[in-house]
Amino acid sequence: MKPKHPTVICINTDWCKGCGICAAFCPKQVLVMNQRDKAEVVAAENCIACKQCEQRCPDLAIQVIKSPAKEEKEAS
Amino acid sequence: MSVQDYIRERFFPHIWCPGCGHGTVLNNLVRAVETLGLDKNEIVMVSGIGCSSRIAGYLDFHTLHTLHGRALAFATGVKLSRPELNVIVPMGDGDALAIGGNHFIHAARRNINITAIVMNNRIYGMTGGQFSPLSGEATTATTAPFGTIDPDFDTVALATAAGASYVARTTTYHVQEIRKRIAEAIVHPGFAVVEVMSQCPTYFGRKNKQGDAVEMLRRYKEGTVPLDKQPADPEKIPRGVFVQRERPEYCKRYEHLVQAAMTDGAALT
Numbered sequence: 001m002k003p004k005h006p007t008v009i010c011i012n013t014d015w016c017k018g019c020g021i022c023a024a025f026c027p028k029q030v031l032v033m034n035q036r037d038k039a040e041v042v043a044a045e046n047c048i049a050c051k052q053c054e055q056r057c058p059d060l061a062i063q064v065i066k067s068p069a070k071e072e073k074e075a076s
Numbered sequence: 077m078s079v080q081d082y083i084r085e086r087f088f089p090h091i092w093c094p095g096c097g098h099g100t101v102l103n104n105l106v107r108a109v110e111t112l113g114l115d116k117n118e119i120v121m122v123s124g125i126g127c128s129s130r131i132a133g134y135l136d137f138h139t140l141h142t143l144h145g146r147a148l149a150f151a152t153g154v155k156l157s158r159p160e161l162n163v164i165v166p167m168g169d170g171d172a173l174a175i176g177g178n179h180f181i182h183a184a185r186r187n188i189n190i191t192a193i194v195m196n197n198r199i200y201g202m203t204g205g206q207f208s209p210l211s212g213e214a215t216t217a218t219t220a221p222f223g224t225i226d227p228d229f230d231t232v233a234l235a236t237a238a239g240a241s242y243v244a245r246t247t248t249y250h251v252q253e254i255r256k257r258i259a260e261a262i263v264h265p266g267f268a269v270v271e272v273m274s275q276c277p278t279y280f281g282r283k284n285k286q287g288d289a290v291e292m293l294r295r296y297k298e299g300t301v302p303l304d305k306q307p308a309d310p311e312k313i314p315r316g317v318f319v320q321r322e323r324p325e326y327c328k329r330y331e332h333l334v335q336a337a338m339t340d341g342a343a344l345t
Contacts, residue, residue, distance in 0.1 A: 014089065015088055015089040017089065017093075017094035017095070018094055019094040019095030019277075019288070019289045019290070020095070020288070020289070020290055021095060021100075021289055021290055021293065024290040024293075025290075025293070052251075055100075055103060055104060055107070055251040055252070055255075056100060056103075056251055057099070057100075057103060058092065058094075058095060058096050058097065058098070058099025058100045058102075058103065058289075059089060059090070059099055060079060060080075060083065060088070060099065060102070060103055061089075063078070063079075
C-alpha cells in the first residue's frame with residue numbers, strides 16, 4: 001500500500017557530482033545513479049525519511065522533505 | 077533554518093572532487109551550528125590553505141581565509157580581541173600538523189577557546205597528492221611512488237599531550253557523530269580538537285588502491301570502532317571523545333591580567 005503523502009526527495013542535479021554515496025548507503029534502495037551520473041529517485045514510496053542521503057551528500061544536493069503526516073507523528 | 081540558509085549559494089557547486097569527504101564535513105558542520113541555534117553573526121571561521129580550508133568561503137559566517145598553516149595564529153588574534161564570538165578553524169592534516177604544527181601545539185598549550193577541526197585525508201590533495209605527516213608508513217603518494225617510510229602523527233595523542241581540553245575523533249561515514257562532536261566542541265570552553273577522517277578518492281584512494289568514495293567510506297565503517305569497544309578490537313582505529321577536561325582558558329586569564337594591571341595602575345596614581 002502506498003502512503004497518501006509520500007516523502008519528497010529533491011535532488012539538485014546542478015550540484016550533484018555523481019559520487020554515488022547516497023545510492024550506496026540508502027537502506028531502502030530509493031536512489032540510483034542514472035546514465036548522466038546524477039542521483040535519481042526511483043522508489044520514493046519506499047523512502048523512510050531517515051535522511052542519510054541528505055546528511056551524507058558531500059555536494060549538499062539532496063533535501064528530504066517529510067510528508068506532513070510524518071512530521072506530525074514525530075512531533076507528537 | 078535549513079542548510080541553504082547558512083551557505084553562500086553563489087559559490088556552489090563547490091570545487092571539491094566528486095565524493096570528497098570535506099563536503100560531508102561542511103554539510104554536518106552546518107547542521108551542528110543549526111542544532112546549537114547559533115546566529116550567523118556569532119561565528120567566525122578562520123581557515124588556512126588547502127582543499128579543506130575552502131570550507132570557510134562556502135559558509136555565510138564571518139570568514140577569514142589566511143596563510144597556509146597560520147589559521148590558528150589569526151584565530152588567536154580574533155578570539156583575543158572579540159572573546160564573545162565562536163571561533164571555528166577548519167584545517168587539513170597538512171595545514172594543521174605540518175605547516176601549522178607549531179601553531180597547533182601552542183594553541184592547545186594555551187587552551188584558548190577555539191574549535192579546531194582537523195579534516196584528515198592523509199594527503200595534500202590541492203597540490204597534486206604529496207604525502208603528509210598523517211599519511212603513515214607504506215602509503216603511496218605522488219611523491220612516494222615506492223611508499224613512504226615516514227611514520228604518521230596520532231592527532232588525538234598529539235593534541236592531548238599538547239594540552240587541548242577537548243579531543244575527539246570521528247569519520248565522514250559517521251555523520252551523526254560529526255554533528256555531535258562539532259557541536260560539543262563549539263560549546264566546550266577551551267581548545268577543542270575534532271579530527272574527522274575524510275576520504276580523498278582522487279589522490280589517496282586512487283594511489284593506495286582503496287577504491288572510490290563509497291568503498292573508502294565502507295573502510296571507515298569497518299576499520300573504526302567506538303572508543304569503549306576498542307579493547308576487544310585493538311586493530312581498529314578508535315573514535316569518540318578522548319579528552320574532556322577543565323583547564324584555565326586563555327582569554328579569561330588574559331582578561332584577569334588586564335584587570336589586575338588596571339587596578340594596580342590606579343593605585344599607583
